[in-house]
Amino acid sequence: MRADKNSNGSDMDVIINTAKNPEDKDRKPQNSILITILPILSMIAAIVPGIWFKTPGVEIAKVAILTMILTTVATFYIRLNLDSILEKKLAKTVITLSYLFSIILLLIVPEPSLYCFWMLGGLLVAMVIDNKLGLLFHFSLAFVMGISLHLQPEIMIHTLIIGIIMNLLSGALRSTSTVIYATIIVLSTNVTISFVINNFIFDTKVNYNYLFSLFSILVVIIAAFLLNLLYERITGRSRMNDNETEQPVLNSTDTIQADRTIVNPQIETILSTQSLLSEIEETEKELPSSMEEEDSSNLDRIIGTSSSYEVLCSPSNELLMQLKQYSEILYAHSLRIADLSERAAKLIGAQEQIAKAGGLYHEIGKLKGKNYIEEGLIIAEDYAFPKEVKAILREHNIKYDRPNSVEAAIVMLSDSVVSTIEYIEKTEENKFTTNKIIDNIFQMRMEKGTFDGTGLSLKDFKLLKDFYQKEFK
Numbered sequence: 515m516r517a518d519k520n521s522n523g524s525d526m527d528v529i530i531n532t533a534k535n536p537e538d539k540d541r542k543p544q545n546s547i548l549i550t551i552l553p554i555l556s557m558i559a560a561i562v563p564g565i566w567f568k569t570p571g572v573e574i575a576k577v578a579i580l581t582m583i584l585t586t587v588a589t590f591y592i593r594l595n596l597d598s599i600l601e602k603k604l605a606k607t608v609i610t611l612s613y614l615f616s617i618i619l620l621l622i623v624p625e626p627s628l629y630c631f632w633m634l635g636g637l638l639v640a641m642v643i644d645n646k647l648g649l650l651f652h653f654s655l656a657f658v659m660g661i662s663l664h665l666q667p668e669i670m671i672h673t674l675i676i677g678i679i680m681n682l683l684s685g686a687l688r689s690t691s692t693v694i695y696a697t698i699i700v701l702s703t704n705v706t707i708s709f710v711i712n713n714f715i716f717d718t719k720v721n722y723n724y725l726f727s728l729f730s731i732l733v734v735i736i737a738a739f740l741l742n743l744l745y746e747r748i749t750g751r752s753r754m755n756d757n758e759t760e761q762p763v764l765n766s767t768d769t770i771q772a773d774r775t776i777v778n779p780q781i782e783t784i785l786s787t788q789s790l791l792s793e794i795e796e797t798e799k800e801l802p803s804s805m806e807e808e809d810s811s812n813l814d815r816i817i818g819t820s821s822s823y824e825v826l827c828s829p830s831n832e833l834l835m836q837l838k839q840y841s842e843i844l845y846a847h848s849l850r851i852a853d854l855s856e857r858a859a860k861l862i863g864a865q866e867q868i869a870k871a872g873g874l875y876h877e878i879g880k881l882k883g884k885n886y887i888e889e890g891l892i893i894a895e896d897y898a899f900p901k902e903v904k905a906i907l908r909e910h911n912i913k914y915d916r917p918n919s920v921e922a923a924i925v926m927l928s929d930s931v932v933s934t935i936e937y938i939e940k941t942e943e944n945k946f947t948t949n950k951i952i953d954n955i956f957q958m959r960m961e962k963g964t965f966d967g968t969g970l971s972l973k974d975f976k977l978l979k980d981f982y983q984k985e986f987k
Contacts, residue, residue: 548589548592549593553583553586557578557581559581559614559617559618560578560582560658561578563618563622564621573662577658577662584658591650595644597892597895598891599647601908602642608642608745609643612634613651616632616634616635619631620632627663630727631734633652633655636655636677637684637687637738638742640680640681640684641688641742642745645684645685652674652678653674653677669711672711676700676703679703680734685916687739688739689963689966691963692966697732697735823867823900826874826903827867833878833897847877848873848877848878850932851929852871853870853873854873854928855872855921855924856869858924858927858982859920861978862974864920868900868906871900872902872907873929875894875899876906879891879892879893879907887907887914905918905922906919906921910929916967917964917965920974923964926964930959935948948987949986953983956975956978956979
């Protein structure tokens, strides 16, 4: 039996490799080029300012080698997350220019620990591409600064903390609804840490440093915010449905009270909102990673090369048949999510076929392994799924990425509502009404700003909540 399984696995790998999208052969070498040349480019960027300012050769070499080593670590992270990072529009351009520009700024600006304009690159990458990669860039630049300037440990700690906070708040800093609050948090933290480092003493020099430190951080945040807006305009990342241009866009600061107007007031007395919000959040963390534990090594992968929506959504699609063979429960779950998502999209005028296809294949990666999102993206790439469906596979799970389209938001909501209700009904003995569960799922998503980048209007947000509550009465 084991020999057969290994044989099947080998055969399946051959099928996978031969059936891949032909464009992969051209695309992957291009991606690997970035990984190869970025450390070299970073080293050159570190050398040029040293030559310009006639820095001793030993110091130039030390900074250049350190920069190359730290950049290599960052590129290793890029390699591990190649699809999710470089699949984003203009990712290579944003990563390369942001990082190299930050290195040059770090080495040409006097007192970079005070005039921290070099933090712009890491923050922009965190906003636009990946916050972990942005954090790695910040760490690399901070260590280069510390070594090249022989900074005291407390200054290094101060720099690292501010960078960590900005990267953690990158989602809030890019949203028009929360950027002011997030900026206040960053600036107040900077003042507090500076005050502590200077032994709680204000004097003329320290006051001067405080002002310029605050100013430089504020400039970094404003510049990153504006560049992110430019990126969204160029790539169309944040959009509004054409028929909704006069509707207010949903964001995380919209009042929750207004959102509750369609909920039966008697439901509010069942139990406190905060309690159920905690239950919902914990439930989503505890949801089973798969609907049914089965060995995926027996899967033989057979699918046509067409990626049209008609073929993708056809019940006779051979990939869906393989999904059904793998797990009846997972197959039924996918059909349910697809049906809900299609009807929800139709209700608010979104793209029905995209939502349906996203619902059908949102967990297709479970055929291949535990990291179902990564595996699903591989399957989608192999068979040239439409880019909108690929995005839904990546963005329907908040643990992986936030949705950037209305259709991705709909699939996320459908999956979250269905999975949470089923799970709570099994484990909590129907402690909560379905209306209350759905109400709090929507409230939690609003408060966290999950859909800030989708262009989903408040009106459609309410329509969707009403739709799901009617479905699960």
